[in-house]
Structure formats: C-alpha cells, structure tokens
Amino acid sequence: MTDFDLNNTQAFLLTDKDQSSSLEVTSIPLALYIHIPWCVKKCPYCDFNSHEMPHDMSINKFDDYVDALLLDAKSQQKLTQNRQISSIFIGGGTPSLLPIAQYRRLFSGLQACFDFSPDIEVTMEANPGTLEHAPFSEYLDVGINRLSIGVQSFDDNKLSDLGRIHQAEHAISAIKAARKSGFERVNVDLMHGLPNQSAAQALFDIQTAHDAGATHVSWYQLTVEPNTVFYRNQPILPDEDELATIEELGRDLLLQLGYQNYEVSAWAGRDDKPCRHNINYWQFGDYLAIGAGAHGKISTPSGIYRFSKSRLPKDYVGFNKTGDAPKMVNFEAIPQEELASEFMLNVLRLNSGTPWSMFSARTGLSFDNISNIVKRLVAKGLIIPDPNILKTTDLGARYLNQILREFL
Structure with a gap:
C-alpha cells in the first residue's frame, strides 16, 4: 500500500x-x-x-x-x-x-x-x-x-x-x-x-x-x-x-x-x-513521524504498520502548496510472520532485558508462536532461563545475530 x-x-x-x-x-x-x-x-x-x-x-x-x-x-x-x-x-x-x-x-x-x-x-x-x-x-x-x-x-x-x-x-x-x-x-x-x-x-x-x-x-x-x-x-x-x-x-x-x-x-x-x-524504539513502541524522509511505526486494531515521507525537502514541502499534507509513502503492514523477528531485533539491544509479557502486548502474537525457538536458545545458553524477563546471556550478547536468525 x-x-x-x-x-x-x-x-x-x-x-x-x-x-x-x-x-x-x-x-x-x-x-x-x-x-x-x-x-x-x-x-x-x-x-x-x-x-x-x-x-x-x-x-x-x-x-x-x-x-x-x-x-x-x-x-x-x-x-x-x-x-x-x-x-x-x-x-x-x-x-x-x-x-x-x-x-x-x-x-x-x-x-x-x-x-x-x-x-x-x-x-x-x-x-x-x-x-x-x-x-x-x-x-x-x-x-x-x-x-x-x-x-x-x-x-x-x-x-x-x-x-x-x-x-x-x-x-x-x-x-x-x-x-x-x-x-x-x-x-x-x-x-x-x-x-x-x-x-x-x-x-x-x-x-x-x-x-x-x-x-x-x-x-x-x-x-x-x-x-x-x-x-x-x-x-x-x-x-x-x-x-x-x-x-x-x-x-x-x-x-x-x-x-x-x-x-x-x-x-x-x-x-x-x-x-x-x-x-x-527498542521496546517496539509506536512513533509518528513528520519531516522529509521521516519514518514512523504505528499499531492499530488491524495490525502494525510502517510508513515514510518523501525524502527530498522540495518534494515534502511541495504538497502544501495545494493545501494538502505531505503524503505517506510506503505505508505497509509488517507481515505477521515478520513481527517476532522485528520485535527481537529491537528489544535484544537492551542490556537489562524486557518483560516477556511485552512480546504479546507489542506484537499481538501469542508466546506459543515462538516457544520452541526460545527453548532451543535457552538450551544453547544464549537466552537466560527466566519466565519473566527476555534477556541474552553474556554468550548470547556476543552471538546476537545467531539469535536473530532463529526468528526469521
């Protein structure tokens, strides 16, 4: 769209x-x-x-x-x-x-x-x-x-x-x-x-x-x-x-x-x-965006969407000459199958960890969607075995890309 x-x-x-x-x-x-x-x-x-x-x-x-x-x-x-x-x-x-x-x-x-x-x-x-x-x-x-x-x-x-x-x-x-x-x-x-x-x-x-x-x-x-x-x-x-x-x-x-x-x-x-x-950003929250080339993310009852604005200042400003707002371009839904990897890509940056409850609250997905992946990562010593907090181990922090690949 x-x-x-x-x-x-x-x-x-x-x-x-x-x-x-x-x-x-x-x-x-x-x-x-x-x-x-x-x-x-x-x-x-x-x-x-x-x-x-x-x-x-x-x-x-x-x-x-x-x-x-x-x-x-x-x-x-x-x-x-x-x-x-x-x-x-x-x-x-x-x-x-x-x-x-x-x-x-x-x-x-x-x-x-x-x-x-x-x-x-x-x-x-x-x-x-x-x-x-x-x-x-x-x-x-x-x-x-x-x-x-x-x-x-x-x-x-x-x-x-x-x-x-x-x-x-x-x-x-x-x-x-x-x-x-x-x-x-x-x-x-x-x-x-x-x-x-x-x-x-x-x-x-x-x-x-x-x-x-x-x-x-x-x-x-x-x-x-x-x-x-x-x-x-x-x-x-x-x-x-x-x-x-x-x-x-x-x-x-x-x-x-x-x-x-x-x-x-x-x-x-x-x-x-x-x-x-x-x-x-890192907890997969929402953000509106205004300005040339600005990128936003918004959650709605119908799903989660990303959007951007015209990159060139002259194009961004050009819309308002007709009294219209600068249009959203690339207003697209994040596919459901990509939500888990998008979420992990952000929250695993945080050293103190993130409540596991935030996964469902911010993606709309059930934990059942990723439970088997999480069990594997815990068994490999890459994620701490805590039912409340999502956090990498020291080893996981060094192999973050390997963790993220599991959710693709």
Missing part, C-alpha cells in the same frame, strides 16, 4: 482487519520524530537523509517547511488513537539550523495538535558550531529539555578526517554552555574506531566529554556505509584487534566514570536516565 490517504484514516483504523486484532493499542507508548533535513556540510561518513542547506535559504523557505510539518502533524492526529505523546526527538540533518522563531511556531502548533504527556521528554540534536544555534536557554523556553550534541571527537585532526566543521574547543564550549543554561540532560555523541585512532585517543574523547559535563554518552563505532564518500574512498581504520582493545578499555573507563550501559552504544550517567525516546 503506497501514498496512503490520510483522509480515510478513521475508516482504516476500524477496518482492514487482515492481521491480528489482539493489540491493546492504548497501552503502547507513542512518540513523535521530527526531521530537519539540512546541514551546513554533508559529512563523508553520513548516510542519513541530510542535504546541504542552499545558499539562498530564506525565512520564507523555513516558513514553508514548518507549515508542511504542521500540516503533516495534523494529518496524523487520528493515528494517536487518543494516546499522549510521551517523547519527541528532533533529528537531522542539523536541527539547530532551524531558527528559534520557527521552533516557537512549531511547538505552538504541535501542542494544539497533540496531547503532550506532562513529563514529556523532548530531545534536539545540535551541532557544536557556535554560529549554528540560538542561545541554549531559548530552546529550554520552547520546551526542549534534552540535548544531543554531535561531537564525534575532541581531536581536531580526527574532526578534520570526519569532515566536521567544528573544532574541539567549540564542542567543549557547547557542552558547558548547555549545562550552564539549565539543561540537566546533555548527551554527547562520540565515535570510536576512527581513521588511525589509538586507544589513548578514544579514551581521551570519553574523559573530555565527561569533564565538560556530559550526562549521557552515545559511544559507537564508525562504520562505512554505502552511498557515502567514505565508501567510495575508504579511510584506513583500526584493525579488529585494535578495535577490540579500544572497546574494552572504553567500556572500562565509562563504567569507572559512573555511566551505565543500558543499550549497545548508550551510556547514562549517575545523574541522568536512559533516553525515553530511544527506549521506546
């Missing part, structure tokens, strides 16, 4: 029962993803839907984009099915390129459109560049209460290798300024396994992020993805032994500094907590 007609959403929610109808939709958390597609410069490792901002970018074009976002949001109102929005994540691109006046208008419109949870978590990705964002206190005033600052490294040579436009001093200043302005929750994105990176350099990045005031660290390995500059001109990266050493020493340092590893690459500090929005 493509180019889904949102005018018929209500009819769709009540009919088309070609899948399981045992889902209790109101018990499934609902989040919202907002995509801001522009960057000052496309990084050579980036395979996200991001586009260099046109030199002639004007206030009118920002107006048009926010108009499209609000039309998009309004068109998805019925998909909430009377649920509150528990978290919002503004990603990109570089969301901090959108002027603060546009954020005021956007959030005013979103609050008129959706019911926000009283303790809603609102995260915005931001670049450290001093000219790319408003004073951090103004984001707090809008309602953004969590920042994720894309640092990647505190080594200027490594930043140059990665094509980043900021320097280490800008990153340190941005973290400190965010904390000083009142942000109690500041994530810092760091990459390891960078070109010619030593273990000492990777540890320096972690220590510097902590010392600057990071309350949460996303620490992940650089991977070379297709359709990137690095894929066409591959840099020299550390070998497997060097990577293993970096990962082991980095994990040890993060633990020493008081961070807890609750997901593969996510570390929450003593005075912070896991990112609610990302936990919702």
Whole structure:
C-alpha cells in the first residue's frame, strides 16, 4: 500500500482487519520524530537523509517547511488513537539550523495538535558550531529539555578526517554552555574506531566529554556505509584487534566514570536516565513521524504498520502548496510472520532485558508462536532461563545475530 490517504484514516483504523486484532493499542507508548533535513556540510561518513542547506535559504523557505510539518502533524492526529505523546526527538540533518522563531511556531502548533504527556521528554540534536544555534536557554523556553550534541571527537585532526566543521574547543564550549543554561540532560555523541585512532585517543574523547559535563554518552563505532564518500574512498581504520582493545578499555573507563550501559552504544550517567525516546524504539513502541524522509511505526486494531515521507525537502514541502499534507509513502503492514523477528531485533539491544509479557502486548502474537525457538536458545545458553524477563546471556550478547536468525 503506497501514498496512503490520510483522509480515510478513521475508516482504516476500524477496518482492514487482515492481521491480528489482539493489540491493546492504548497501552503502547507513542512518540513523535521530527526531521530537519539540512546541514551546513554533508559529512563523508553520513548516510542519513541530510542535504546541504542552499545558499539562498530564506525565512520564507523555513516558513514553508514548518507549515508542511504542521500540516503533516495534523494529518496524523487520528493515528494517536487518543494516546499522549510521551517523547519527541528532533533529528537531522542539523536541527539547530532551524531558527528559534520557527521552533516557537512549531511547538505552538504541535501542542494544539497533540496531547503532550506532562513529563514529556523532548530531545534536539545540535551541532557544536557556535554560529549554528540560538542561545541554549531559548530552546529550554520552547520546551526542549534534552540535548544531543554531535561531537564525534575532541581531536581536531580526527574532526578534520570526519569532515566536521567544528573544532574541539567549540564542542567543549557547547557542552558547558548547555549545562550552564539549565539543561540537566546533555548527551554527547562520540565515535570510536576512527581513521588511525589509538586507544589513548578514544579514551581521551570519553574523559573530555565527561569533564565538560556530559550526562549521557552515545559511544559507537564508525562504520562505512554505502552511498557515502567514505565508501567510495575508504579511510584506513583500526584493525579488529585494535578495535577490540579500544572497546574494552572504553567500556572500562565509562563504567569507572559512573555511566551505565543500558543499550549497545548508550551510556547514562549517575545523574541522568536512559533516553525515553530511544527506549521506546527498542521496546517496539509506536512513533509518528513528520519531516522529509521521516519514518514512523504505528499499531492499530488491524495490525502494525510502517510508513515514510518523501525524502527530498522540495518534494515534502511541495504538497502544501495545494493545501494538502505531505503524503505517506510506503505505508505497509509488517507481515505477521515478520513481527517476532522485528520485535527481537529491537528489544535484544537492551542490556537489562524486557518483560516477556511485552512480546504479546507489542506484537499481538501469542508466546506459543515462538516457544520452541526460545527453548532451543535457552538450551544453547544464549537466552537466560527466566519466565519473566527476555534477556541474552553474556554468550548470547556476543552471538546476537545467531539469535536473530532463529526468528526469521
């Protein structure tokens, strides 16, 4: 099913029962993803839907984009099915390129459109560049209460290798300024396994992020993805032994500094907590999505669906010239036979485990569908033998792909 007609959403929610109808939709958390597609410069490792901002970018074009976002949001109102929005994540691109006046208008419109949870978590990705964002206190005033600052490294040579436009001093200043302005929750994105990176350099990045005031660290390995500059001109990266050493020493340092590893690459500090929005992804929750190239997932009485939006900003905005909302494309049901593997692909990332009851609550499937597979995995020592918690053993965590193949 493509180019889904949102005018018929209500009819769709009540009919088309070609899948399981045992889902209790109101018990499934609902989040919202907002995509801001522009960057000052496309990084050579980036395979996200991001586009260099046109030199002639004007206030009118920002107006048009926010108009499209609000039309998009309004068109998805019925998909909430009377649920509150528990978290919002503004990603990109570089969301901090959108002027603060546009954020005021956007959030005013979103609050008129959706019911926000009283303790809603609102995260915005931001670049450290001093000219790319408003004073951090103004984001707090809008309602953004969590920042994720894309640092990647505190080594200027490594930043140059990665094509980043900021320097280490800008990153340190941005973290400190965010904390000083009142942000109690500041994530810092760091990459390891960078070109010619030593273990000492990777540890320096972690220590510097902590010392600057990071309350949460996303620490992940650089991977070379297709359709990137690095894929066409591959840099020299550390070998497997060097990577293993970096990962082991980095994990040890993060633990020493008081961070807890609750997901593969996510570390929450003593005075912070896991990112609610990302936990919702990993627990197979629902999320609406607005913005160019944004992807969403929604559970309905008729089944579970994924959808996306037009990738190019000009196409996304083009719909609103006729007064129509940007259309959903690729609005398709997740086949029932794929639901178990989709669920496991997400929840097995969580180190603390997930209640087994969530399997039926989030997929609408009976545990009987997978009981024999689970027995085999327990017998192999890959999943802990606990009737209440779904969690891999240490051995299972090392052979996660083998576990996932069992559910295909």
